[in-house]
Amino acid sequence: MRAEGETGESDRRRWLTPGRAFVGLLVVVAAGLIVTGILPPSSAESLAERVGPVLGFVVAITMVTELAADAGLFDVLSDRLAAWGRRRVWMLWLFVLVLATVSTIFLSLDTTAVLVTPVVVLLALNAGISPIPFAIATVWLANTASLLLPISNLTNLLAATEMSGGSPAGFVAVVWAPALVGVVVPAVLLSLLFRGRLRGSYEVPAPTEVRDRRLLVVAAIVVAVLLPLLVSGLPVWIPATAGATALVVAFVARRRFEPLTWRMVPWSPLAIAAGLFVIVDAAQAHGLSTLVTAVAGSGTSFGSLLQLTGLGMLSANGINNLPAYLVLEPAAAGSSVRLAALLIGVNLGPLITPWASLATLLWHQRVTALGVTVSWPRFIAVGALAVVVTLPLAVLALWLSAGAPQ
DSSP states (O other), X not given: OOXXXXXXXXXXXXXXXXXXXXXXXXXXXXXXXXXXXXXOHHHHHHHHHHHHHHHHHHHHHHHHHHHHHHTTHHHHHHHHHHHHTTTBHHHHHHHHHHHXXXXXXXXXXXXXXXXXXXXXXXXXXXXXXXXXHHHHHHHHHHHHTTTSSGGGOHHXXXXXXXXXXXXXXXXHHHHHHHHHHHHXXXXXXXXXXXXXXXXXXXXXXXXXXXXXXXXXXXXXXXXXXXHHHHTSSSOTHXXXXXXXXXXXXXXXXXXXXXXXXGGGSOHHHHHHHHHHHHHHHHHHHTTHHHHHHHXXXXXXXXXXXXXXXXXXXXXXXXXXXHHHHHHHHHHHTTOHXXXXXXXXXXXXXXXXXXXXXXXXXXXXXXXXXXXXXXXHHHHHHHHHXXXXXXXXXXXXXXXXXXXXXX
């Protein structure tokens, strides 16, 4: 039997994980930069005005997806996919590709990594087929399908105002061609890579029991209404907050004796994003942008755009895609085409290293918790192949759709 002191020490060790220690250090460093004035007050104020609505949207859309999942919406979708697949693995595969793509485009890459991953992996396991193709497809498309709308990726939200004045239609007009490449090419590569595992038939799992059908209907209605509002031109945090509020009220009314917890708020991603914003902005204020501009080149020729995309991809796989975007943004400022090229690099490129995007880290946590083992050497090798094929084609599509500028 352990002594009380030993138990307390064990609990502290379980709570203070390496990930939490890193987040805490990041927050302390960012706070120090503000308090000491290394990040000038005027820059801090401008930064808050810019990223406040972005982080507010992240909180709201995460709450919407978490509550919708708790209501059983994603489980019901899984049941529908299993039925629509008609026991053919290749047909089920196509539906999973569509689900991952739509989820990423309209609910963001992190939603796909956190909520769609367990749905499709458990679907495969319950159907008696290999979960690896479905797991890899989810994380690939969580990244590569995140280019079409401002809400698809945090990097897009940061770039949207300068690219299109915040207009979703204007943003789509710039990126539609490379966004299409980012969905089609990885899907084709995955289908070829796993073609041997996508043959045959499967057993349709038993349908999931719905705990509260009324709550499920409310969640489905909220999500259905929310999706078009997110691309209506309204500031995205407004409809997302309204959707989150509606679901919170519904849950409080239907589950009075099961209070909601603050765990649904994505504290760690928020802290990481806010800390990186402050650190990179402080570096920009002290000359980093000048150095980056010299390295990233200029112009909108195919070669110049490919250079910027390649630099974005290397930076994302080296230090994570969010700081990579923030560091390289000054080299693309003033040109919607160059900003789109940078987004291609930091959105479609993080397929190689495990830390290249937060979505990949979240995805790995989910698949590991489900007992699925991922070979990192193989993951890196096939990811590098996908990047080498997809990124030049995406840049070519951007360059041609922009009128082949020189």
